[in-house]
Amino acid sequence: MKEFTEENLADAVIDRMSPQTDPRLHEVMTSLIRHLHSFVREVELNEQEWMQAIEFLTDTGQLCDDSRQEFILLSDTLGVSMLVDAINHRRLRGATENTVLGPFHINGAPVCELGTDISRNIEGGLPAFVSGRVLNEHGAPIAGALLDVWQVRPDRLYDVQDPESPEMQLRAKFRTDADGRYYFHTIVPVSYPIPDDGSVGRMLTALGREPWRPAHMHFIVSANDYSPVTTHLFVRGDPYLESDAVFGVKKSLIVDFKKTTAAEAPDGSSMETDFYSAEFDFVLVEAS
Amino acid sequence: MKEFTEENLADAVIDRMSPQTDPRLHEVMTSLIRHLHSFVREVELNEQEWMQAIEFLTDTGQLCDDSRQEFILLSDTLGVSMLVDAINHRRLRGATENTVLGPFHINGAPVCELGTDISRNIEGGLPAFVSGRVLNEHGAPIAGALLDVWQVRPDRLYDVQDPESPEMQLRAKFRTDADGRYYFHTIVPVSYPIPDDGSVGRMLTALGREPWRPAHMHFIVSANDYSPVTTHLFVRGDPYLESDAVFGVKKSLIVDFKKTTAAEAPDGSSMETDFYSAEFDFVLVEAS
Numbered sequence: 325m326k327e328f329t330e331e332n333l334a335d336a337v338i339d340r341m342s343p344q345t346d347p348r349l350h351e352v353m354t355s356l357i358r359h360l361h362s363f364v365r366e367v368e369l370n371e372q373e374w375m376q377a378i379e380f381l382t383d384t385g386q387l388c389d390d391s392r393q394e395f396i397l398l399s400d401t402l403g404v405s406m407l408v409d410a411i412n413h414r415r416l417r418g419a420t421e422n423t424v425l426g427p428f429h430i431n432g433a434p435v436c437e438l439g440t441d442i443s444r445n446i447e448g449g450l451p452a453f454v455s456g457r458v459l460n461e462h463g464a465p466i467a468g469a470l471l472d473v474w475q476v477r478p479d480r481l482y483d484v485q486d487p488e489s490p491e492m493q494l495r496a497k498f499r500t501d502a503d504g505r506y507y508f509h510t511i512v513p514v515s516y517p518i519p520d521d522g523s524v525g526r527m528l529t530a531l532g533r534e535p536w537r538p539a540h541m542h543f544i545v546s547a548n549d550y551s552p553v554t555t556h557l558f559v560r561g562d563p564y565l566e567s568d569a570v571f572g573v574k575k576s577l578i579v580d581f582k583k584t585t586a587a588e589a590p591d592g593s594s595m596e597t598d599f600y601s602a603e604f605d606f607v608l609v610e611a612s
Numbered sequence: 613m614k615e616f617t618e619e620n621l622a623d624a625v626i627d628r629m630s631p632q633t634d635p636r637l638h639e640v641m642t643s644l645i646r647h648l649h650s651f652v653r654e655v656e657l658n659e660q661e662w663m664q665a666i667e668f669l670t671d672t673g674q675l676c677d678d679s680r681q682e683f684i685l686l687s688d689t690l691g692v693s694m695l696v697d698a699i700n701h702r703r704l705r706g707a708t709e710n711t712v713l714g715p716f717h718i719n720g721a722p723v724c725e726l727g728t729d730i731s732r733n734i735e736g737g738l739p740a741f742v743s744g745r746v747l748n749e750h751g752a753p754i755a756g757a758l759l760d761v762w763q764v765r766p767d768r769l770y771d772v773q774d775p776e777s778p779e780m781q782l783r784a785k786f787r788t789d790a791d792g793r794y795y796f797h798t799i800v801p802v803s804y805p806i807p808d809d810g811s812v813g814r815m816l817t818a819l820g821r822e823p824w825r826p827a828h829m830h831f832i833v834s835a836n837d838y839s840p841v842t843t844h845l846f847v848r849g850d851p852y853l854e855s856d857a858v859f860g861v862k863k864s865l866i867v868d869f870k871k872t873t874a875a876e877a878p879d880g881s882s883m884e885t886d887f888y889s890a891e892f893d894f895v896l897v898e899a900s
Contacts, residue, residue, distance in 0.1 A: 370699075
């Protein structure tokens with residue numbers, strides 16, 4: 325009978341997998357077990373710390389429900405989500421960069437006419453007009469591309485975080501016109517803290533970290549025969565661009581929201597107050 | 613502004629910790645983040661696999677309640693519990709070896725007189741008599757040492773897994789006599805599967821692994837001025853000694869349960885049927 329030691333135990337666990345194990349699962353578990361054991365050996369985890377880890381993971385799981393996913397938050401705040409994103413979206417130069425999906429996307433937002441106000445007269449918030457084009461890698465417009473858009477409310481919550489919220493608040497889909505153009509009215513997004521009243525919040529506090537995400541709008545841009553892009557547009561000048569709690573900011577995704585006093589919006593609609601306009605062209609590459 | 617890459621993202625997450633972070637927490641998190649990112653990069657985890665991992669961890673957390681701890685089970689089946697045990701109980705030669713505590717210990721078992729039958733006339737099971745001494749590293753008996761004992765029932769469940777069970781079934785504490793001796797009646801322990809109807813069971817199935825633990829009795833042996841030992845005694849001949857689902861077996865902890873036809877047990881009590889007797893001396897080392 326083989327005796328297990330600190331050094332050979334990881335191998336014993338790996339060897340216990342059946343040779344019939346799915347090869348990819350075998351590969352993933354081998355690396356996972358090796359790194360998990362290396363971590364425990366490297367820090368010589370003590371029994372109290374092990375129990376703290378068990379309790380932390382348990383609390384994290386128990387916080388999850390239909391409207392909250394604390395493990396995604398943990399993955400986000402440890403940079404794992406952005407790492408997975410980076411590995412899976414190595415792009416050709418010139419294509420719009422990806423960033424995290426985040427936990428607040430929902431399916432089924434209505435396809436709206438270009439020019440719709442997705443804020444739907446919400447209280448608070450600075451009026452904004454967002455426009456641009458969807459282009460291919462050669463700069464040619466893509467007509468009929470679909471933009472799935474969502475953003476946080478002025479009270480720093482997404483509609484799904486508020487059981488009282490009307491459905492699909494600050495959510496919509498748009499299709500580009502024949503020139504590849506898209507445009508809509510909304511409000512300037514605000515920075516907000518990720519939910520920090522749970523286990524991830526306790527972790528951030530213990531590490532002296534801030535829960536804030538810089539102001540951004542979410543987009544999933546897709547078109548037939550092209551690879552879709554899941555990304556954000558960030559508001560230039562936001563104080564949290566350098567310290568995004570989920571490491572999601574990329575320079576190329578920061579846009580100006582320019583204060584505009586004109587009485588007429590770029591789409592010809594009349595604006596009663598000052599508003600902020602932002603412009604961004606998304607670039608998709610053909611699906612391989 | 614610094615752009616994050618697959619290579620520098622782990623460092624960025626580590627650098628985000630405040631310099632005021634507790635030094636031990638800083639050390640543990642640095643190693644954890646580095647290994648977590650290395651794992652994701654090494655296997656190039658795809659987005660579907662990432663989501664499976666999120667769902668697996670969520671399910672594992674949601675299965676936990678007062679009588680079930682699925683994350684401890686996960687730690688046990690990945691060999692992490694035994695590794696933590698090994699690191700934290702590097703012993704002098706001659707001392708009894710540690711093994712995992714397991715998820716089924718509870719505090720408050722009654723201190724019983726030597727010779728008590730801890731099976732308390734439970735249905736099924738082969739009668740057994742377990743005895744031995746608690747010694748120091750020089751072979752001298754330790755009087756008044758405390759043994760906290762617990763074991764599984766003949767139906768392969770611990771009392772705490774059955775809401776109908778009488779309290780403290782197959783649980784007791786004993787104090788050694790002036791000669792360092794302990795002895796009690798019980799039943800021969802049986803092998804049993806760890807709870808395999810949850811996420812850990814699904815993992816074991818996917819890896820072609822068995823959920824079985826070889827038959828064993830649990831002991832925590834302690835005495836004033838000595839380091840306590842948390843360990844098992846395993847039944848020699850059990851078919852799962854080589855494939856314990858939690859990697860807990862050590863050769864030195866395997867004992868013979870000898871079939872005995874005598875009408876008188878070693879403590880002088882009369883036995884109506886054949887019984888099995890096992891003998892083991894625990895060795896404690898002085899606390900440093």
